[in-house]
Amino acid sequence: MILTPEYIFRRVEAIRPEFLAQKGIQALVLDVDNTLTGDGSQVLEDSVQAWLQEMREAGISLTIVSNNTAKRVRPFAERIGLAWVSMACKPLPLGLMVARHRLGVKKSQMAMVGDQIYADRMAAGLYGIPCLFLLPRTPHDKARSVQIKRKYEPHWIRRYYEKGGKLYE
Ligand SMILES: [Mg+2]
Numbered sequence: 001m002i003l004t005p006e007y008i009f010r011r012v013e014a015i016r017p018e019f020l021a022q023k024g025i026q027a028l029v030l031d032v033d034n035t036l037t038g039d040g041s042q043v044l045e046d047s048v049q050a051w052l053q054e055m056r057e058a059g060i061s062l063t064i065v066s067n068n069t070a071k072r073v074r075p076f077a078e079r080i081g082l083a084w085v086s087m088a089c090k091p092l093p094l095g096l097m098v099a100r101h102r103l104g105v106k107k108s109q110m111a112m113v114g115d116q117i118y119a120d121r122m123a124a125g126l127y128g129i130p131c132l133f134l135l136p137r138t139p140h141d142k143a144r145s146v147q148i149k150r151k152y153e154p155h156w157i158r159r160y161y162e163k164g165g166k167l168y169e
Contacts, residue, residue, distance in 0.1 A: 002125025003117055004159045005133035009168040012036060012113060013051045015132055017058035019168070023111075023130070027061040027103040029096060030082070031114030032073055034136040039146075040068075042076055052080055061103045065095040065112075067119055090114075091122035096129065117156050118149045135167075 009015055012035055020026075033039045036048055055062060064084035066073045077084035083102055088095030096112065103110060107129050114120025115136040124131035141147050 003156045008133050014168045025111045027105045027110040029065050029099045029112045032066045034115040038138040063099050065099050090119040093127035096127040117153045
């Protein structure tokens with residue numbers, strides 16, 4: 001099922017270069033809100049900055065695909081020096097197609113990183129790439145549409161654990 005996570009990480013910083021190497025993942029498509037920072041936030045935490053640097057040093061290509069507006073995404077993306085797609089309409093996989101061309105990798109070499117089952121996990125599933133699912137960075141979501149979708153996420157997360165999935169810390 002394309003909604004049950006394949007992997008769950010506590011935070012983006014828990015994604016380690018060794019894990020990616022083991023899975024043959026050379027490129028990551030990153031969500032922004034509640035993935036790299038809080039919802040609607042421009043704060044760049046030191047730990048996230050260090051993680052981005054670590055990924056670059058490990059030779060991992062990075063790009064941003066967000067459902068939020070250019071006004072919100074652009075300042076953050078420019079600050080961390082990444083190309084970006086805004087208004088991506090995840091779970092539609094259009095933004096991932098753009099990202100793959102930008103990254104210049106095969107589908108088997110890339111993964112989506114994000115915190116929403118009905119956006120990030122589903123887009124990855126529809127596009128046919130793995131999702132490195134994250135627990136949301138903060139408990140706050142501004143968009144009402146996101147708040148509604150959150151109510152239906154625990155079911156899929158429970159299924160992950162029932163199938164023997166572990167939380168990557
Ligand atoms: Mg998000």
